[in-house]
Amino acid sequence: MSDQPASSRRPARGGDDVHVPFIVASLLLGTFGGFTLAVSLPIEVLAGSLDRSWVAHAQVHGHLQAVGFAGLFVLGMGLRLAPHFARNEFAFQGLVRPSFILVVAGLLARALGQPLAEYPPFAVLLVAGAAAELIGALGFFTIFTATLGPGVRGLQPPALLLWFATFWFAVQAAFGAWWLITLAADGETILSAAENHALINMQVFGMVLSAILGVGMRTFPTFFGMPAPKQGAAVTGALLLATGVAAWTVGTVIDQPPLENGGIALLGVTILGAVVIFGAGGWRHRMAPASRNFVWALRPVLLWLGFVGLTLLLAGIRGLASGDAPSATGLDAIRHMFTVGVITLAIVAMAQLMLPEFASERIAHPPSQWRGPAFGAALSLAALLRGALPWADIGDGTEYYRMMAVAGTIALLAVAAFAFLFLRARRRHVAYVANLSALRSRGASLTMSEPRSG
Numbered sequence: 477m478s479d480q481p482a483s484s485r486r487p488a489r490g491g492d493d494v495h496v497p498f499i500v501a502s503l504l505l506g507t508f509g510g511f512t513l514a515v516s517l518p519i520e521v522l523a524g525s526l527d528r529s530w531v532a533h534a535q536v537h538g539h540l541q542a543v544g545f546a547g548l549f550v551l552g553m554g555l556r557l558a559p560h561f562a563r564n565e566f567a568f569q570g571l572v573r574p575s576f577i578l579v580v581a582g583l584l585a586r587a588l589g590q591p592l593a594e595y596p597p598f599a600v601l602l603v604a605g606a607a608a609e610l611i612g613a614l615g616f617f618t619i620f621t622a623t624l625g626p627g628v629r630g631l632q633p634p635a636l637l638l639w640f641a642t643f644w645f646a647v648q649a650a651f652g653a654w655w656l657i658t659l660a661a662d663g664e665t666i667l668s669a670a671e672n673h674a675l676i677n678m679q680v681f682g683m684v685l686s687a688i689l690g691v692g693m694r695t696f697p698t699f700f701g702m703p704a705p706k707q708g709a710a711v712t713g714a715l716l717l718a719t720g721v722a723a724w725t726v727g728t729v730i731d732q733p734p735l736e737n738g739g740i741a742l743l744g745v746t747i748l749g750a751v752v753i754f755g756a757g758g759w760r761h762r763m764a765p766a767s768r769n770f771v772w773a774l775r776p777v778l779l780w781l782g783f784v785g786l787t788l789l790l791a792g793i794r795g796l797a798s799g800d801a802p803s804a805t806g807l808d809a810i811r812h813m814f815t816v817g818v819i820t821l822a823i824v825a826m827a828q829l830m831l832p833e834f835a836s837e838r839i840a841h842p843p844s845q846w847r848g849p850a851f852g853a854a855l856s857l858a859a860l861l862r863g864a865l866p867w868a869d870i871g872d873g874t875e876y877y878r879m880m881a882v883a884g885t886i887a888l889l890a891v892a893a894f895a896f897l898f899l900r901a902r903r904r905h906v907a908y909v910a911n912l913s914a915l916r917s918r919g920a921s922l923t924m925s926e927p928r929s930g
């Protein structure tokens with residue numbers, strides 16, 4: 477690392493393509509892993525096979541989706557953005573590739589090993605997978621801590637939130653390794669409900685929500701002309717978010733419903749606060765005409781986020797009043813409003829607004845204006861069927877799983893379509909940049925410019 481003062485350092489440009497393997501791996505694990513299981517799991521129930529293997533596969537689906545699809549995506553975007561968030565150099569670049577390989581190998585090993593962990597070779601695979609994910613997560617934590625350092629010490633909200641995301645990634649990997657190694661040693665295939673929910677809280681609300689809010693805080697003022705959030709309020713929000721997740725997680729593990737419900741309520745309030753901040757600009761978008769249609773994908777993200785905040789707050793208050801632990805099915809429904817309506821839709825929309833691949837596409841082959849509304853409508857329908865209707869207790873057992881199968885199919889098709897668009901845009905971007913540098917090296921007077929996001 478350089479010893480220049482932070483203020484005079486320029487963000488490194490060596491990380492311009494750093495996101496690509498992360499996004500490819502995220503989309504492969506999502507399309508062929510997590511979202512395929514999202515379709516097959518409810519179909520298996522409708523076909524009458526709800527057994528221990530189903531539960532193990534449900535846990536594999538959750539892990540592949542939360543850490544594989546969403547986690548790898550936010551890590552890739554985070555690595556692009558971290559030097560800019562902290563006005564610092566990209567630290568420990570040499571750790572990126574080994575950490576990435578370890579996390580991907582760990583995800584695959586867990587997915588293969590857990591359902592069959594009663595057999596020793598698969599138990600070994602499960603242990604190796606959990607250990608690889610932990611070492612990889614610690615690698616990323618080191619990279620982000622060193623890169624984001626000046627921003628975190630200066631209490632810059634986007635840097636702080638992105639750092640919290642990698643903190644939760646490392647903490648869940650450490651607990652995951654401990655609990656999965658114990659599971660494998662016992663020849664079991666299913667984590668206890670408390671351990672499983674604790675890991676999911678840290679992954680989904682600790683890691684992914686922190687990253688989404690950090691990126692949103694930095695990009696929304698540019699895209700929508702919203703006033704930049706006040707530093708004090710945003711830092712307080714980041715700390716409350718971490719406190720809410722920690723209280724909920726600890727309360728779940730030590731079986732203390734008041735702590736669990738308090739954490740859930742605090743998380744709900746914090747999310748509602750974030751929605752107010754993000755909605756404050758009135759959404760006067762400043763985006764280029766070719767990007768404006770993505771407003772119709774981002775508005776539903778904010779609506780779903782508001783609904784998730786409200787339902788978490790209600791669940792927490794109800795639990796505090798009754799003294800009972802929160803309902804597992806209620807939380808599963810809220811979690812899916814969040815993972816489908818917020819995480820998946822935000823990934824699809826923000827990637828198309830921010831990645832250089834799509835910026836090149838807008839210059840060379842402007843996309844249809846229907847793309848943003850189509851993704852917004854499809855994934856909102858999936859979030860409605862998988863999260864909102866079950867939360868409202870609409871549909872009996874069979875209808876519930878039928879709605880889930882339809883939701884899974886819609887979400888799988890949407891993510892597969894996005895994967896196709898990304899790979900096509902990547903091919904065009906590489907050709908565009910090659911043409912640009914050929915023109916430059918011939919000394920031609922350039923009328924083409926580097927693609928810019930938004």
Ligand code: HEM
Pocket residue numbers: 513514515517518534535536537538539541542545546672676680808812815816819820858859862880881883884885887
């Ligand atoms: C519409 C698409 C989806 C469908 C149909 C679906 C379906 C399911 C099903 C059937 C379960 C098992 C529920 C149970 O144990 O009773 C589940 C659990 C879960 N899902 Fe999804 N899912 C979808 C999308 C997602 C996404 C996008 C994510 C994350 C980014 C996600 C994360 C989880 C998690 C963390 C669990 C808990 C797993 C566990 O119990 O260990 N899901 N999902």
